Amino acid sequence: MARPTSTSRALSQNFLADRAAARSFARLAVPHGTHAPLLLEVGAGKGALTSTLAPRCRELHAYEIDPRLVRVLRDRFAGTPHVRVVGADFLAARPPRTPFRVAGNVPFSRTADVVDWCLRAPGLTDATLLTQLEYARKRTGDYGSWTLLTVRTWPRYRWRLLARVGRRSFRPVPRVDAAVLRIERRRAPLLDATAYGDWRHLVELGFSGAGGSLHASLRRAYPRRRVDAAFRAARLDRGVLVGEVAPERWLRLHEVLTG
Structure with a gap:
């Protein structure tokens, strides 16, 4: 052109x-x-x-x-x-x-x-x-x-x-x-405005790399037992890399960790 x-x-x-x-x-x-x-x-x-x-x-x-x-x-x-x-x-x-x-x-x-x-x-x-x-x-x-x-x-x-x-x-x-x-x-957001703030905090913590793994990063803000339960609910292995976690599984993590 x-x-x-x-x-x-x-x-x-x-x-x-x-x-x-x-x-x-x-x-x-x-x-x-x-x-x-x-x-x-x-x-x-x-x-x-x-x-x-x-x-x-x-x-x-x-x-x-x-x-x-x-x-x-x-x-x-x-x-x-x-x-x-x-x-x-x-x-x-x-x-x-x-x-x-x-x-x-x-x-x-x-x-x-x-x-x-x-x-x-x-x-x-x-x-x-x-x-x-x-x-x-x-x-x-x-x-x-x-x-x-x-x-x-x-x-x-x-x-x-x-x-x-x-x-x-x-x-x-x-x-x-x-x-x-x-x-x-999205015509209807998957989370309301209040929950969205918690979502951003959770995701940014997970991607921070603190602790060397997603599981370790989340344990910096949530009890280990709750993080373990969230991983089971999302069907995630504890050694999963943060980039490998699909958004739908992040939603399950969010539901258990902040619910």
Whole structure:
């Protein structure tokens, strides 16, 4: 979609050039029958995804930080009134007060910051992002292990790896493949606000590494007999590594330890 200029490299820009992949992404971001009232696109580039997302929402705010590409976008979508091209850093945007979705081809170097922005936005319903494949696999447990961020947010968000996108679908071609990562806010949280505070404390303690194992870490805050009972209830071996514990088993640990 763009020549590998120094600006592209500085902004970590790898533009999606595969039209079929763009159409597939739009279907995943806004599934059939779920027309989005407000969609925010991060990293619009020249509009490869913008053009496929626009028919699926009533209002689209396309964010692009590169002023050269902002001009291209405004020319391309001048006749599409419900598409608003925003020449600004998405991360500096104030989240809308009404429910909204996020979608986009995220600059790989800024993925963590974009995900953090989404998780902190009260009105976010879901985010569908093109990220590095490795990042998506780590966050969704596809490697058979789970990260602190995923487990900590699990009662409120569901993390899913929806598709893989080969690196040759991008220009310039990155060194690694990409994936479509979806983060969905649960309509009904698995824990209420009070219990969620205890949950965060438990999970962060477990991932702290204190004591050398999950079992030992939890014993720093809970009696050994209760930790043993929680492990039995969650069907966990005492020697299990913290990253190997799926979120559903963390919920069982939480139920026994804090109930």
